[in-house]
Amino acid sequence: MVLKIENLVKVYKDIRALDGLDLEVKKSQIYGFLGPNGAGKSTTILSVLGLIFPQEGRIELFGEEVFRNGKYDESKLVEAKRRIGYMPEHATLWNFLTPMQTLDIIGEAFGIPKPEREKQARELLELLNLWEVRDKKVGKFSKGMQQRLLLAQALMNDPELLILDEPMTGLDPTGIAEFKEIIREQKKAGKTVFFSSHILAHVEEICDTVGVIVKGKLRVEDKLDNIKREFLKRAGYTIVLETNRPVDFSGVEWKVTSLGEKKYRIVAPGDIREAVHDFVAAQGAKILTMQVKEPSLEEIFLKMVE
Ligand SMILES: Nc1ncnc2c1ncn2[C@@H]1O[C@H](COP(=O)(O)OP(=O)(O)OP(=O)(O)O)[C@@H](O)[C@H]1O
Incomplete structure (x- = not known):
């Protein structure tokens, strides 16, 4: 040591x-x-x-x-x-x-x-x-x-x-x-x-x-990967999504806010990119843009203190 x-x-x-x-x-x-x-x-x-x-x-x-x-x-x-x-x-x-x-x-x-x-x-x-x-x-x-x-x-x-x-x-x-x-x-x-x-x-x-x-x-x-996996999950991801036509998000557990006719903000506890992709595809819609915001380090630290 x-x-x-x-x-x-x-x-x-x-x-x-x-x-x-x-x-x-x-x-x-x-x-x-x-x-x-x-x-x-x-x-x-x-x-x-x-x-x-x-x-x-x-x-x-x-x-x-x-x-x-x-x-x-x-x-x-x-x-x-x-x-x-x-x-x-x-x-x-x-x-x-x-x-x-x-x-x-x-x-x-x-x-x-x-x-x-x-x-x-x-x-x-x-x-x-x-x-x-x-x-x-x-x-x-x-x-x-x-x-x-x-x-x-x-x-x-x-x-x-x-x-x-x-x-x-x-x-x-x-x-x-x-x-x-x-x-x-x-x-x-x-x-x-x-x-x-x-x-x-x-x-x-x-x-x-x-x-x-x-x-x-x-x-x-x-190891950093383990820390990130653990705490990113808790701190929550935000995804801003634009699709080619409206998508009905009723019934999902994520917090979804409409930002316009075909634009949405989704907040979820973990990395749900794949799930969002599948959900949108199941309705026959396409994702035009997807922005993912990982929680900041400050947010992660705050979760650690809780
Ligand atoms: N000489 C000092 N007298 C009084 N308080 C101090 C002194 N030095 C540090 N502190 C306080 O002790 C705490 C820890 O400070 P420290 O500088 O070790 O933090 P740090 O993690 O290195 O922060 P930073 O990233 O801002 O440098 C802080 O609350 C700071 O205000």
Whole structure:
């Protein structure tokens, strides 16, 4: 086990940000830590890194207990953090430096000798498509380039565990696809990746396991497909349908609203696309257009809390 959290509690004044959180990340996993805004994702990450003080619980990193009942084991934590790369949610870069200079400073802070850190910086900048702009000032970089440089910083110490707090927020679809590919590459290189997001699409296609945190507690931990199947059913689909002639929906269990002579809105608990198709066909009508709206992640989270 790379990371194990048991019954973690963090109270900020009167806010119980973590309310007995349990979580396990295994070696070589890509773990997506999903939750709505304010669920406790950043608080969890800051606790794992010893940057804030939780009140109760246990944290293990690489099999070593680094925190127990309100106290960190400083030497074990320092040791573990050498093996971790961290990309904060609101990180800032030094705008007046170039990527090469930025990574050099980080490498020096880790105590990596000059020739080695130059080699490491070059490899990372090549990997992250920043080699061509290695001598350009970071201040002019796009959001996507800045995120990639922040990831390069997190990789400078060749960590076994990468912890990324909302790494894809603010990226465009191309940037998100690129970032996912980079995360996949990290897994191939044997690393474990733990990253947070409040957007379902960010964890899609890449995560082995997704943990969903709501109000400081882990609600579910499973493969994303299983989570979606379970909660999409409950949260309800909306289908907007246009047919070539009127259809009589009386007698169905779905909630149907007429939006005009041949246009309907159907709300149903699960994915009923096939059933709707068959129902319409049975009346000799044809579907001209069908728009399906999956429930938003917020709606799914709300169902989880119920
Ligand atoms: N320093 C702080 N002082 C007081 N309350 C805080 C502090 N940091 C976080 N909180 C509160 O703790 C709760 C959890 O916050 P946290 O930032 O961990 O959530 P999050 O899941 O990371 O959300 P986001 O996606 O918005 O970053 C929220 O209610 C937040 O307002």
